[in-house]
Amino acid sequence: MKQSEAKARINKLRREIEEHNHRYYVLNQSLISDFEYDILLNELSTLEKTFPEFIIDGSPTGTVGSDITNEFEQYEHRYPMLSLDNTYSEEELREFDARIKKATSESIEYVCELKFDGASISITYKNGVLFRAITRGDGNKGDDVTLNIKTIKNIPQKITNKTIPVEFVIRGEIVMTRAVFNKLNDERIKAELHPFANPRNTAAGTLKLLDPRIVASRPLECLVYFLLAEELPHDNHFDNLKEASGWGFSVPDSIRLCRNIDEVFQFISYWESEREKLPYDIDGVVVKVNSLSLQEELGFTAKSPRWAIAYKYKAEEASTMLLSVTFQVGRTGTVTPVANLEPVLLSGSTVKRATLHNADQIALLDLHLNDMVYVEKGGEIIPKIIGVDHSFRNETSKKIEFISNCPECGTPLIKNEGEANHFCPNYLHCPPQLKGRIEHFISRKAMGIDGLGEETIDLLFSNNLIRNFSDLYDLRLEQLVTLERLGEKSASNILKSIKKSIETPYHKVLFALGIRHVGETVAKTITGRFRTIDDLINADPEQLTSVREIGPKIAASIVAYFADKENLEIINRLKSNGIKFSDDKETRLTGNSLHDKIIIISGLFHKYSRDEYKEMIEKNGGKNATSVSGNTTFILAGENMGQSKKEKAKELGVPLINEIEFLKMIGED
Ligand code: IVH
Numbered sequence: 001m002k003q004s005e006a007k008a009r010i011n012k013l014r015r016e017i018e019e020h021n022h023r024y025y026v027l028n029q030s031l032i033s034d035f036e037y038d039i040l041l042n043e044l045s046t047l048e049k050t051f052p053e054f055i056i057d058g059s060p061t062g063t064v065g066s067d068i069t070n071e072f073e074q075y076e077h078r079y080p081m082l083s084l085d086n087t088y089s090e091e092e093l094r095e096f097d098a099r100i101k102k103a104t105s106e107s108i109e110y111v112c113e114l115k116f117d118g119a120s121i122s123i124t125y126k127n128g129v130l131f132r133a134i135t136r137g138d139g140n141k142g143d144d145v146t147l148n149i150k151t152i153k154n155i156p157q158k159i160t161n162k163t164i165p166v167e168f169v170i171r172g173e174i175v176m177t178r179a180v181f182n183k184l185n186d187e188r189i190k191a192e193l194h195p196f197a198n199p200r201n202t203a204a205g206t207l208k209l210l211d212p213r214i215v216a217s218r219p220l221e222c223l224v225y226f227l228l229a230e231e232l233p234h235d236n237h238f239d240n241l242k243e244a245s246g247w248g249f250s251v252p253d254s255i256r257l258c259r260n261i262d263e264v265f266q267f268i269s270y271w272e273s274e275r276e277k278l279p280y281d282i283d284g285v286v287v288k289v290n291s292l293s294l295q296e297e298l299g300f301t302a303k304s305p306r307w308a309i310a311y312k313y314k315a316e317e318a319s320t321m322l323l324s325v326t327f328q329v330g331r332t333g334t335v336t337p338v339a340n341l342e343p344v345l346l347s348g349s350t351v352k353r354a355t356l357h358n359a360d361q362i363a364l365l366d367l368h369l370n371d372m373v374y375v376e377k378g379g380e381i382i383p384k385i386i387g388v389d390h391s392f393r394n395e396t397s398k399k400i401e402f403i404s405n406c407p408e409c410g411t412p413l414i415k416n417e418g419e420a421n422h423f424c425p426n427y428l429h430c431p432p433q434l435k436g437r438i439e440h441f442i443s444r445k446a447m448g449i450d451g452l453g454e455e456t457i458d459l460l461f462s463n464n465l466i467r468n469f470s471d472l473y474d475l476r477l478e479q480l481v482t483l484e485r486l487g488e489k490s491a492s493n494i495l496k497s498i499k500k501s502i503e504t505p506y507h508k509v510l511f512a513l514g515i516r517h518v519g520e521t522v523a524k525t526i527t528g529r530f531r532t533i534d535d536l537i538n539a540d541p542e543q544l545t546s547v548r549e550i551g552p553k554i555a556a557s558i559v560a561y562f563a564d565k566e567n568l569e570i571i572n573r574l575k576s577n578g579i580k581f582s583d584d585k586e587t588r589l590t591g592n593s594l595h596d597k598i599i600i601i602s603g604l605f606h607k608y609s610r611d612e613y614k615e616m617i618e619k620n621g622g623k624n625a626t627s628v629s630g631n632t633t634f635i636l637a638g639e640n641m642g643q644s645k646k647e648k649a650k651e652l653g654v655p656l657i658n659e660i661e662f663l664k665m666i667g668e669d
Helices: 003-026 034-050 090-103 178-190 199-207 212-217 237-246 261-277 292-298 359-365 431-442 454-462 469-474 477-481 488-503 506-512 520-529 533-538 541-545 552-563 565-576 610-619 643-652 659-665
Strands: 074-076 110-116 119-126 129-135 141-143 167-175 221-228 256-258 282-289 308-312 317-329 334-346 349-355 372-376 384-389 598-602 623-625 634-637
Touching: 003 034, 074 129, 090 261, 090 282, 090 292, 090 308, 110 221, 110 237, 110 261, 119 199, 129 141, 167 199, 178 199, 199 212, 221 237, 256 261, 261 282, 282 292, 317 384, 334 359, 334 372, 349 372, 349 384, 359 384, 431 454, 431 469, 469 565, 477 488, 506 520, 506 533, 520 659, 533 552, 533 565, 541 552, 552 565, 598 610, 610 623
Parallel strands: 598 623, 598 634
Antiparallel strands: 074 141, 110 256, 110 282, 119 129, 119 167, 167 221, 282 308, 317 334, 317 372, 334 349, 372 384
């Protein structure tokens, strides 16, 4: 490779890897598998070795991907949190063993552990009390998630054991069992929420939630793999972990002391087949030198210790033929390419379809019809295509092109700058979008119309009884009973439920309209500022963006929505049917949910004024106090809240609740 080519490739790889790091660590939503990621990283590392003149500080080969989100306070790690060198090959593991052997003439012991797939955490204890828990962050500093960590039941908050050092750090992986993950997803599907992709992303995402109560409702566990202190109880890793287990930490029983690399291989092959039986996902095995003095001698590279290595299992994959690609249009008009495959058995089930995500992914794979493709079923719900076996390609096979027109209505597709997906802009007449918007309108979090499922909507739609959701309010019993599969009883229940939906509060109605980018939270913010729909219809982009949570993208979408005459007609018809298009805060925010709670208000707020919040506290049975004490239930904390109050709250363990969480508490949902 020429120097100029190498330079260009190195730059491209760095940009790609950084993007994948961001997706994995911050968004918890990766586009590629670990294996593909490691291939990119390996290519970069090989190029940097061949062309050392292009090595720079901060290259992904020498840094740790960062999970920092700026929503938490950040703290430095006393001991940097490094990554591990990875390998998928037996040969490289033997090379690792050979390198270790070179460093010592003594016999070597390895500790084998499972590599849990979750999010890493570092917890400091002082005098036996849990002091602070920090995420890995960029390896040097991470987010303070102590309040969330304190909700995890298998992490001791206080240790009285005599052998503990005055100050020590426990490192482990925060994981979610597959059972908890499946239950959570069942609940989400029932509540018409998007299911989570896999336990790893869910655990990592949960750890970064701003409300510890939601964290507590999604049981997480911490599996400990490291003990650090100025003076450790033992001179080897294995005994230190056993010691930590005696202090109450969950050190997995699976850890093994191995006397040579062959025993390590036995451990690896044992868990390769047994891992399905574990309650958690693992993605490999970690091999660590047991002796701490040998660890010290071996030291670290910029990114990882030389005394440890991760042997990763490849996610199960199969190869099969790509028969065709179809394009699906979702409720919001997003077009998703789906690969139709020659059926193939993978991880116990037959796979016929796989997601291709978007046009970039198709281009990245350089996909052709009848290609032999590799399909992987990692933690994801839908299998994905991870690569193409080019040796099987037929010269004449057709390259897969992304479509330019909507497969449902023929409208030319649009792709906005900076967004990955194409979408169909014909939201008023494109059938899946029309039906999807009706489904959204009736859903529990919107108008909450029971008895009308996807099938009934289809039925009403195909019988030309509805074209948009305002038509629902004109439906009559005699029209419904003539439809097949709909008895008189269910027809009249549907009509009752439609009638009842007239009482739905304004913020839910606004959410129900399905304006692009106006989700539940944004709808609530908007109705807090624009108390009637007419105020909103008349608002210009400047007035809209003056509301803190509304950026130019949301503002433009709102303006475009109301600029459309058909939308205004729908709103008028809804209005004439009695649907609420103004805020009636008086009845909405009164209750008894804050009974006996003592609440301090501090800082600046966006949705309501301090006086309004004070009134809400009182109307909901709470008491508003001015100074933080042991009796304070929580602080309603706005922006720039006073430093002294913040410190006092921390000292006394008084939780800080932001205005959105507070409004949720009093039933503004
Ligand atoms: S040891 C310096 N042990 O894998 C040693 N890590 O790529 C670093 N992990 O961030 C960690 N199971 O989150 C270690 N038994 C185990 C592990 C483990 C999972 C994760 C950890 C770390 C990443 C390293």
